[in-house]
Amino acid sequence: LPEEIVREEAFPSAADAITAVHFPDDRAGLDRAISRLKFEELFLHQLLFAEIRRDRETRTAHAFGINEGYLKTFVASLPFALTNAQRKAAWEIVQDCAKDRPMNRLLEGDVGSGKTAVAAIAVAHVLDAGGICAYLAPTEILAGQQVAALKRFLPKADIHLLTGSRKTVEVAELREDHPCIIVGTHALFQEGVALPPLGLVVIDEQHRFGVQQRHALIEGGDRAPHLLSMTATPIPRSLALTLYGDLDLSILNERPKGRRPVSTHLVLSRDKKWMWDSVRLQLKEGRQVYVVCPLIDPSDTSGAASATEAAKTLQAGELKSAKVGLLHGKMKSDEKVQTLAAFRDGTIQVLVATTVVEVGVDVPNATAIVIMGAERFGLAQLHQLRGRVGRSDFQSFCYLMPDAFTTNAQQRLLALTRIHDGFALAEKDLELRGAGNVFGDAQSGFPDFKLATPADVPLMKKARDWSARMLRQDPQFLSHPLIRKHVRRSLDRVHLE
Template structure:
C-alpha cells in the first residue's frame, strides 16, 4: 500500500471483517491487538487516537536497508542478517529472574549463535528450518560470531526489513514493534488528514515541506535526505509555535503594573552583610532595584552556581519590600532547605527590624494557626516555607514579593498559585543553582528576565575531583575512613534505589546495607532516596546535618538539599549514568566548609566519549561551561526533565543541534506577530490554536 493514500479501509486479522475507514480521532483501541490493557499503556504515552500517534515522533532510527552475510557483517554497528534457524532453540534457567535462550543460525557464509536474555518466548517464535531476518550487533569472529538479543521477523512476512525503522519512546507494556506496526497503518491511511497549521507564506519563505510529507518521512523515511527535510519542518514548527507562545507571555507580562518599592541605595543594605559581596551580587541587586522601582511587575530569574550568594540578593529584595510596607514570601522545595533559609534570613534581616517566620507541613496545628494569624495581621514581614505556603488557609495582609528557590522544582502553575495570594500583582523573583546555557534559559524561562551571578566569593577552595575505576575501590574506602577520622562526613551517591532496577548499577538500599554490615560496621551509615516518605527523608537529612551520620548513601535526592559545611567528600557510583550538570549539582553539596573537599567519580565504562566527558568534568568547576558542554553532548534533556519548568517539552527539536533553526523560527515568529499581533487573521488562527495546545497545562495564560 503506498504511503500517502488516505482513509483506505483495513481488514482485521482476527475476524476478516472490514474495519471502518480511519480518521484522526479513531481510537487506537479499535485496532486488532490493542485490547484494554494495551490501550491503557498507550494512554500513558499520550496515545489514544490515530491523530495522537501521527504526531508522536520517533526518538531515533535504525537503518535496516542493507542485509549482510554472517561472515561479512561489521562488528561496530547493528545490521540485518538473513539466516536459517539450524536447530530448535534451547532455554537455560540460570537463577530466579534470569533465563537464556540460544539457537544456532546459518547462511551460505557461516554460522552464528543467537542469544536472548529473559526472552523465553523465542523458543516458540523461532522454528528450526525456517529463514528469518535478524537485526542486531554481530560480535566475535569466525565460528564464534554471536548476536545478543536481536529482533527478528520471518523472511516471508517482513514488515520492517528493507526500510529505515523508527524507534519510539516507550513505556511498560508497549513494544517498539507494536508502535511501529500501528504507526505504519496510520501513516499509510491518514498522513494526508493532518492539517497544515503553518501559514503558507511562512512555509514558502523558509522552504519547508508539507505536513503530510513530514509525517510520512518522520515515521518511515524514504531515505536520509527525506528524513532531514521532514525533521526540519517538525523542528521549525515546534520552535516557531513555542517562540510565538513565549512572545505572548512576554507581552502579557509587560502590560502588568507592579507595586513601586522605595528607591533605597544598595550600599545601605550592604551594611547588614557579614561579608563583602562580589561584583556580580552587586550587579544583581542593582538590576532588582531597577525592576522594583519601575512600576512594572518584576519577573526575574537569578541564576548562579552553588555558593554564589543568591540568598543575599533575595534578602535585598525582601529588605526593599519591607521598606515599602510590603510582605514577602519565599518558597523552597524541601523542609530542610526552608529551615536553612529561615535561619540565614532571620539572622541577616533581624537588625533591620524585619520579622521572618517559618511555615512547613511538619509544624503542629497550633504553630500553623499562629503563623496564619501573624501573616494575615502583617506581623510577619517575610514568610519562608515549602508548598505549605500555597495552602488555602494562608492569607497575607499585603504580599508584594514572591521568591521561589530552585525554580526547576516548581512549575509555572505553582509560581502563579503563590502569586495569587497577593491582592495586587506581586513582584516575582526566581532563584536557581542549576546552571543553564543562556540560549536555553531564554527559552525555558521565556516569561522571565535573566540575571546571572557568575562569580564565587573569594577564598572558596575548589573541590578536587578524581575519576577512578573499580580497581581503586578499597583505596576509596580507606579515604572515606580518613575523612571520617578527621571529623568530616561523606556522601555516596547511587543511580538506583533497589537491586534489579537497573542491572549492575549500585543500588542505595543494598549498598547501604553492605557498607554498614561489611565495610564500615564501626561507622554511622544511613540512606535516603526519593521513594521514602517525606517525613523519613527529612529525618535522615536532618540527622546528617546535625553530624549524627558519618556516611550518607543516597540517590540524587540530595542534589537540592541541606547545607552541610562538615561534608567534605562526595563519592558518585556509576558516574557515567549522570549528566555533567547533574554531577555538578551533586559536587556542589561539598566544599561548603573551611576544609578541602573532594569528589570521586567511580566508573569502569571504557567508551572514549564517556571517558572524555568525565575527564572534562574533573578539570572544570565552572557550572556554566559544564552546562554548555552537557548541552553539546547530551541535548537539553537534563535541563527540561519531565515538564519540570512548567513549559512544554519539545518532541522534535534538539536545542543542542538546532540553534540555527531556533533563530530562524524566532525571527519568523517576530515577523508574524508584528504583522498580526493577536493572530486574528484566518490564516494565522491555526497557529494560535497550536499555541494553546502546546501550553495546554497553562492554557488560560493566553486569555
C-alpha cells in the first residue's frame, strides 16, 4: 500500500498487520490488522478494474448508427409502456453501441423490472444496423425460453438456438453479412465455438461469467463486440461497483405499471389449511401455481427426491383435483422443455419444482407460489422465487412455509413479508447475514479474496475512492512501481485466462 494511504487511514504497516493477525495483543489491534489486509485486496482489485477499462479504451468496435425513427416505432409496437428507468437504460445502451469503443455495461434490475425488454431494444438496434447478436443464458432451459421471448419482441428476426443438445442451425451456416440472433448458453464462448463476428453480446445472469470471460470476449479479431451483462439478483449499488468495477452500470428501479406487489405470507402449522384453501381458490379461478421444494438430503444434489415426493403427496392429497407436473435438475433437457411448455399452455396447473425455476421462468397466469422449507433459502433466493409470480395484472400470492423457525429464519422470512423491493432486501440480507453467503450462487462471482467479503461495503467504498484518487495523481503508477508490477501481472493473468 502507498505510504500516504497507510498514514491517512492509520493502518498498521504490512509487517505489523501480519504479526498482529497471527499474534494479536488485543481485539482492537487484530481488527485494525484485518481491515488493512482486506483494504489492500480491495484497493488492488479496483486498480485492476481501472486498468482493464483503460485497456478497453484502446480497442475498437463497430459503431452502430442510431436510427431514431426505427427505435421509436419498435418501442411503440411493444405490448406495454416502458418505465422511465427502462427508457433511460435502453438509451444509455443504444448510445454506447453507436460508439467505436466496445460497450461493457451491466444492466441491473429487480425481479420483474423488465430487463429482457431493454435487452430486446439493444438487439433490435444492432440488427437494424446490420449486426449479429449473441444472447447467452446460464442454462439450456433458459436459452430455450429466451428464444420464445425474443420471438415475441422481434417476430421478423432470424433467431437461432445453439446449445449442447439443441441446434436450429449449424455454425458453418451463419454468415457474416446476414443479421441474426444466436441464442446459447455461456458455454458457447467457453468451448471456443467459431462464431461469425458479433456486434453485440448479451449475457444473462452475469455472475456466472467472471471478469476473465468478459475480457476474453473483447480479445482477438479486428473489432470487439459490444457487451451487455444482466444480473438476476438485485445487488446494492456499492457492492455492484466492487463486483463489476470494470463495467458501466444501468439500474432498473421501477416496476412496470399495473403490477401489484406480491402478497407474501408466513405460513406456520396452524395456517396450512387456510393456505391450501387459498391455493385451490386460485386454481378454481383458472390460475396456476408453483410449489418449490428445497434440497433436503445432501446426497440428493438436484433436490429431485424431495420434489418427486412432494408432487406425489400433493397429487394424492391437498391438490388431488388438479393436474400436477414435476420439474427438477435430473430430468433430461427435452423433458424440462416439454414440462415448462405444458405449464405455460395451462395443461399443467401446479408445477412442483426445485430451484430450477428460480430465474427466468415467465408464466404470467401463475399467481401463487408455495415455498416449502422456506428457512433453507437466503433472502435473495426467496425474492427470486417470489418473482416467478406477480407477472400480470392479477393479484399474486407467495406462501413461505418453513419446516423450522429459528430466530434467524424468523427475521429473514418476516423481512420478506414486509419488503418488496429487491435492492432493499439485498441490503437487509447483508445486514442479517454479514459475511455469509449473501447472494446464494451469485457470490461465486465474488473475486477470489483471502479475507475481503461482500459484507465489507465501507472498506469497498474507501478502496474505490482511493483508487480513483491515485489514478488522478499517478495514472501510469510511475511513483508506485510495486503497484504497477502487481497490476500488470494481474492484467496478464486476465489476458491468459
